Amino acid sequence: xxxxxxxxxLLARIEPLASEGARRSLPDTGREARLHVLVEMIxxxxxxxNLVFSAGKDMSCTLTVASGRLMRMSVTTPDGxxxxxxxxxxxxxxxLAVLCEALAGLAEVEGALGLERQPLAExxxxxxxxxxxxxxxxxIESVNWxxxxxxxxxxxxxxxxxxFHASAHPFTLAQTLMSRAGVRIDATGAEDYxxxxxxxxALAATLAALPAxxxxxxxxxxxxxxxxxxxxDRGLLLALSADDLAVNVSEGDDLQELVRRWLATxxxxxxxx
Amino acid sequence: MSLxxxxxxxxxxxxxxxxxxxxxxxSGLVLGSASLARVRQEQFDRLAGAAxxxxxxxxxxxxxxxxxxxxxxxxxxxxxxxxxxxDELIVLARSPAYPEHALCYVCDSDADPAEVDRGIAEHxxxxxxxx
Numbered sequence: 001x002x003x004x005x006x007x008x009x010l011l012a013r014i015e016p017l018a019s020e021g022a023r024r025s026l027p028d029t030g031r032e033a034r035l036h037v038l039v040e041m042i043x044x045x046x047x048x049x050n051l052v053f054s055a056g057k058d059m060s061c062t063l064t065v066a067s068g069r070l071m072r073m074s075v076t077t078p079d080g081x082x083x084x085x086x087x088x089x090x091x092x093x094x095x096l097a098v099l100c101e102a103l104a105g106l107a108e109v110e111g112a113l114g115l116e117r118q119p120l121a122e123x124x125x126x127x128x129x130x131x132x133x134x135x136x137x138x139x140i141e142s143v144n145w146x147x148x149x150x151x152x153x154x155x156x157x158x159x160x161x162x163x164f165h166a167s168a169h170p171f172t173l174a175q176t177l178m179s180r181a182g183v184r185i186d187a188t189g190a191e192d193y194x195x196x197x198x199x200x201x202a203l204a205a206t207l208a209a210l211p212a213x214x215x216x217x218x219x220x221x222x223x224x225x226x227x228x229x230x231x232x233d234r235g236l237l238l239a240l241s242a243d244d245l246a247v248n249v250s251e252g253d254d255l256q257e258l259v260r261r262w263l264a265t266x267x268x269x270x271x272x273x
Numbered sequence: 274m275s276l277x278x279x280x281x282x283x284x285x286x287x288x289x290x291x292x293x294x295x296x297x298x299x300s301g302l303v304l305g306s307a308s309l310a311r312v313r314q315e316q317f318d319r320l321a322g323a324a325x326x327x328x329x330x331x332x333x334x335x336x337x338x339x340x341x342x343x344x345x346x347x348x349x350x351x352x353x354x355x356x357x358x359x360d361e362l363i364v365l366a367r368s369p370a371y372p373e374h375a376l377c378y379v380c381d382s383d384a385d386p387a388e389v390d391r392g393i394a395e396h397x398x399x400x401x402x403x404x
Binding site for chain 2: 213221223225230249253260266267
């Protein structure tokens with residue numbers, strides 16, 4: 001007996017949902033930038049989470065984070081498994097240095113890092129003091145963790161949308177940053193969710209051709225958030241500034257976080273004017 | 274419940290909401306409105322124009338399909354989108370019963386986007402039988 005069409009349609013959507021789940025990837029944006037993104041993710045994580053990063057099938061690194069603090073860090077390599085915060089030196093500063101060095105090592109892994117966020121029981125935060133994102137940031141800024149390596153510089157974009165672009169990064173599956181004419185400046189994340197040059201130019205032309213009163217609504221800066229039409233769809237946020245146009249692809253509640261961050265960036269820009 | 278009462282209820286249901294209007298996108302007419310303060314007709318017309326232009330914009334539907342994975346019929350357009358500006362959050366949402374009609378919610382920019390979305394979903398549910 002054949003199943004009704006609406007049931008088959010529903011079943012067809014389950015597989016993509018399961019394959020996407022809470023998994024995503026952290027693109028290789030360069031060691032320094034990725035180290036800062038890692039610290040930012042720690043600072044932005046309020047409810048207890050395990051952030052499990054993976055590279056290849058034999059290496060993984062788990063950050064246990066709550067209330068913007070790094071509670072534990074464990075690394076599994078082909079040589080074994082090590083819980084770093086417990087194994088590190090006697091003082092908190094010693095432990096912090098070991099954790100920062102390990103974070104730098106994680107940031108240095110070539111290619112995209114797999115990332116899975118796993119919710120944890122609420123009492124994790126109460127078990128340990130951990131290290132706050134602020135003190136981690138202070139420590140990583142005090143030492144050149146990549147002294148023995150050289151890195152090709154990434155293109156620098158300091159347009160009006162640059163601050164939001166960086167702030168949005170941890171909450172996206174992919175980002176495509178373009179000029180207002182649609183010329184690609186930078187792209188990160190899964191290639192399937194990036195906007196090719198031709199489509200970027202077409203989008204820019206379409207937005208420029210909107211009626212004057214609608215363009216006035218989007219000037220000088222605006223964000224257009226398009227939620228997924230159904231469970232499992234990805235959400236999009238188009239960020240328009242005087243200098244650039246960015247297409248951010250997110251999943252789940254991250255779209256709302258992108259809107260929050262866009263508004264926060266605008267408030268900061270407003271107070272700085 | 275009258276249309277006016279239905280729109281008034283949205284001001285209480287949607288956090289930070291200061292203006293709501295119900296528009297016919299085909300004609301651009303504002304069919305009803307509710308607001309905490311007096312709003313000029315030009316502003317309602319601007320909202321009606323934005324709803325019609327953006328919810329029907331093929332480039333946005335194409336993006337939602339291509340990058341978002343949404344399944345949108347060729348001429349259906351988007352069901353809902355939010356325009357965030359420095360001073361306001363504007364949510365444009367198609368009426369579930371009459372796809373050529375749209376509800377436009379204008380909220381303060383310090384309203385939480387997740388709470389606004391939840392409030393609008395609740396308000397649209399309340400109005401399901403009316404619009």
